[in-house]
Amino acid sequence: MHKLLYNLSPETAHNLAIWALHNGLAPDYRESDDPILASEIFGLKFTNPIGMAAGFDKNARAINGLAKLGFGFVEAGSVTPRQQAGNPKPRIFRLTEDEAIINRLGFNNAGIEEFLKNYAASTAKLKTKPILGINIGANKDSENFYDDYLILIERATPLADYITVNISSPNTPGLRDLQKKEAIAKLLKDVLEIRNAQKRKPPLLVKIAPDLTDEEVFAITDIAQELKLDGIIATNTTIKRPHLTNISANETGGLSGKPLRDTATEIIRKIYSHSNGAVKIIGVGGVASGEDAFEKIAAGASLVQIYTSLIYKGPRVVRDIKHELAAILKQRGFKNLQSAIGTAGK
Ligand SMILES: Cc1cc2nc3c(=O)[nH]c(=O)nc-3n(C[C@H](O)[C@H](O)[C@H](O)COP(=O)(O)O)c2cc1C
Numbered sequence: 001m002h003k004l005l006y007n008l009s010p011e012t013a014h015n016l017a018i019w020a021l022h023n024g025l026a027p028d029y030r031e032s033d034d035p036i037l038a039s040e041i042f043g044l045k046f047t048n049p050i051g052m053a054a055g056f057d058k059n060a061r062a063i064n065g066l067a068k069l070g071f072g073f074v075e076a077g078s079v080t081p082r083q084q085a086g087n088p089k090p091r092i093f094r095l096t097e098d099e100a101i102i103n104r105l106g107f108n109n110a111g112i113e114e115f116l117k118n119y120a121a122s123t124a125k126l127k128t129k130p131i132l133g134i135n136i137g138a139n140k141d142s143e144n145f146y147d148d149y150l151i152l153i154e155r156a157t158p159l160a161d162y163i164t165v166n167i168s169s170p171n172t173p174g175l176r177d178l179q180k181k182e183a184i185a186k187l188l189k190d191v192l193e194i195r196n197a198q199k200r201k202p203p204l205l206v207k208i209a210p211d212l213t214d215e216e217v218f219a220i221t222d223i224a225q226e227l228k229l230d231g232i233i234a235t236n237t238t239i240k241r242p243h244l245t246n247i248s249a250n251e252t253g254g255l256s257g258k259p260l261r262d263t264a265t266e267i268i269r270k271i272y273s274h275s276n277g278a279v280k281i282i283g284v285g286g287v288a289s290g291e292d293a294f295e296k297i298a299a300g301a302s303l304v305q306i307y308t309s310l311i312y313k314g315p316r317v318v319r320d321i322k323h324e325l326a327a328i329l330k331q332r333g334f335k336n337l338q339s340a341i342g343t344a345g346k
Contacts, residue, residue: 010101024065026065026069029315033070033322034326036330036334036337037072037329039338041280042162042203042280046073048070049072049304050318050322051071051072051073051282052066053284053305053307054078055135057076058078059118060115060118060134063076067128072131072303073130073133075164076132076134077115077134077166078135079110079137082112084106084111084139084140085108087106091106093251093253095255095257097245098245100308101255101311102248102253102256104171104252104254105171107139112151112152131162134156134163134164135164135166136166137172140172140173150194153204154194158200162203162204163195163202167179167206168235169254181216188227192227205232205282206232208267209236210238210260210263210285217270222275224275231281231302232271233282233305235267237254241255258286258288259286260286261285265299268283268301269344281302283297283303283305284296287305287321288306288309290320290322290326291328293321293324293325294328294340295344298340299344300341300342306321
């Protein structure tokens with residue numbers, strides 16, 4: 001199945017994969033996770049720290065299937081208030097030699113109402129529910145991006161286990177400006193206020209770009225700490241083009257996969273050390289093995305997400321990463337996952 005998908009265009013393959021996952025045609029790789037991989041963070045219990053990153057299941061149609069692959073958590077979205085088509089095709093490029101992807105989808109999604117219907121329908125069928133995050137974004141033609149987040153927080157709090165405020169997609173012009181100090185401080189203060197006024201108060205995280213300067217990373221870390229935000233997801237895709245060989249290297253969009261790996265890890269390290277471990281981090285960017293996941297955890301991530309390695313390695317990668325990570329933790333004498341967080345450089 002994975003080989004077949006790989007022979008199709010990236011977007012056709014993606015749609016077929018979502019269809020298969022939605023219709024129960026995906027393999028069942030669930031197992032009782034090694035207890036060394038268990039942890040509790042943001043008040044949520046995870047049986048393993050490997051999550052599906054945002055952008056794969058934008059309309060919450062594949063949650064059941066993704067849960068069956070053995071993910072410890074699944075982040076659906078990015079969802080915007082209104083349905084939108086995204087950028088013209090082609091808009092996903094596989095850079096096979098580089099183990100990377102460039103995408104400029106531009107938040108193609110069915111909008112929050114359809115998303116919530118799908119989300120409720122698929123989670124109702126689940127016997128054991130993985131931790132489910134909802135990742136929110138803004139419509140491209142919105143007069144005010146800011147208001148979109150406020151609307152979506154209110155809609156997402158009744159269902160989400162956690163919510164991610166995504167202000168780091170490179171494919172919605174102007175969105176990344178929300179990461180500037182004053183803009184992000186105001187946005188996060190207001191989204192937290194709205195969250196705190198709801199009956200359910202799921203943890204709130206912000207997802208940042210790998211292209212920020214050190215000063216910007218430190219400023220966002222300080223703001224997160226001051227406002228008691230639950231955590232930071234580091235990172236989204238990069239607009240930089242480090243050492244690529246594939247002919248699609250100069251396509252516009254966000255680059256993910258192996259060439260992003262070390263940059264994302266560095267950002268994690270900076271957030272962790274700047275806040276002395278106080279700001280919780282979900283690490284994402286180029287994780288394709290247990291060793292890669294361990295590196296992110298040792299740099300300061302409490303949890304790790306993957307996207308691009310699932311495309312290149314197929315669904316078995318989730319189980320492989322979990323097994324390798326458990327073996328690494330044991331070999332290096334860690335009692336549990338928690339005790340490995342932020343240990344690099346100590
Ligand atoms: C095709 C594609 C679509 C994506 N869409 C989103 C999205 O809608 N929202 C988001 O927060 N991140 C999105 N991402 C970024 C991923 O969640 C992740 O941060 C990034 O790909 C780095 O991880 P990776 O190297 O394991 O792929 C997308 C990535 C890809 C490859």
